[in-house]
Amino acid sequence: MAVLAKDGRALIVAMDHGRTHGVIEGLEDPGKVIEETIDAGADGLMTSFGILKRYHSLIAGRVPVVLRLDGGPSVYRQDWLTYTEWDLLHSVEDAVRFGAQGVVVMAFIGIPVELQTFRIIAKVARECAEAGIALMVEALPCPSERIPDAKDARAMASAARLAFEHGADLVKTYYTGSPEGFRLVTQACPVPVLIAGGPKMETLSETLQVVRGALEGGAAGVVFGRNIWQSGNTAGVVRALRCLVHDNVPIEAAMQVLQPV
Numbered sequence: 119m120a121v122l123a124k125d126g127r128a129l130i131v132a133m134d135h136g137r138t139h140g141v142i143e144g145l146e147d148p149g150k151v152i153e154e155t156i157d158a159g160a161d162g163l164m165t166s167f168g169i170l171k172r173y174h175s176l177i178a179g180r181v182p183v184v185l186r187l188d189g190g191p192s193v194y195r196q197d198w199l200t201y202t203e204w205d206l207l208h209s210v211e212d213a214v215r216f217g218a219q220g221v222v223v224m225a226f227i228g229i230p231v232e233l234q235t236f237r238i239i240a241k242v243a244r245e246c247a248e249a250g251i252a253l254m255v256e257a258l259p260c261p262s263e264r265i266p267d268a269k270d271a272r273a274m275a276s277a278a279r280l281a282f283e284h285g286a287d288l289v290k291t292y293y294t295g296s297p298e299g300f301r302l303v304t305q306a307c308p309v310p311v312l313i314a315g316g317p318k319m320e321t322l323s324e325t326l327q328v329v330r331g332a333l334e335g336g337a338a339g340v341v342f343g344r345n346i347w348q349s350g351n352t353a354g355v356v357r358a359l360r361c362l363v364h365d366n367v368p369i370e371a372a373m374q375v376l377q378p379v
Contacts, residue, residue, distance in 0.1 A: 127338050130341040131151070133145060133166070143348055144348040151347050158356035166185075184252070221253060257289050279306050288312065358375050
C-alpha cells in the first residue's frame with residue numbers, strides 16, 4: 119500500500135500533534151477522528167507511535183500510515199521552530215512492526231538542531247531503503263539570522279531540496295503564499311511535495327484557497343491536521359479537500375460537498 123494514491127497525489131490527515139501539545143482541541147478522541155476521516159475519503163494518516171499502537175486494529179488495511187519517528191521538547195518547554203533539542207525517538211523497525219507504509223522526520227533549517235535533523239534523516243533514509251517503506255521529511259525554514267523570512271519561496275525551496283538531498287522520498291513543507299512562489303519549491307525538488315496546514319486558518323474558504331494555490335504550484339497534495347479536525351466538520355472538510363486534490367474541481371464546487379451525506 120503506497121503512501122500516494124494512484125494519481126500520484128494524496129490527502130493525508132496529520133494526527134501527531136499530541137506528542138508536543140499533550141491535550142489539543144479536536145484530537146481528544148483519536149479513534150473518532152480516525153473513523154471520520156477514513157470514512158470521508160482520506161488517503162492516509164500521519165500519526166504518533168502511541169496512536170498507532172493503540173488504534174492499529176482500527177487502521178490496519180484501510181489506509182496507509184506514516185509514523186512520526188522523531189521529536190523534541192513539549193510546548194511546555196520550547197516553542198515550535200525554536201528547538202535546541204531534537205532526537206530520533208522511534209525506529210523504522212517500530213513502523214514496520216505496526217504496518218506503517220512510511221515514516222516522517224523533521225528538517226529544521228537555520229537553527230542549532232539543523233545538523234542533528236540531517237543526521238536523523240540520513241540514518242532513517244538508509245533504514246527505509248532496506249525496509250522498503252517511504253521516508254517523508256517535513257522540511258521547514260526557521261526564523262533565524264540567515265532566514266529573516268521563513269515563508270520566503272527561495273528559503274522554502276532550499277529546505278525542500280536539502281530534505282531530498284539527505285534522502286527524502288516525499289517532502290512536507292509550508293505553502294509560500296502564491297502558486298508562482300510554490301512552483302520554485304516543487305521545481306527544485308525531484309520528489310513529490312505536499313503542503314502542511316499549520317495552525318487552523320480563519321475560514322474554510324481560506325483553507326481551500328491555499329490548497330488550490332499549492333496544487334497550481336505543483337504540490338502533490340496536503341498533510342493537514344488542525345484545519346480538518348478543529349474545523350467543526352471533519353468529514354465535510356475531508357470531502358472538500360479530496361475534491362480539490364484528486365478531482366481538480368473549482369473551490370465553489372468543493373464547498374458544496376461540506377454538508378453531511
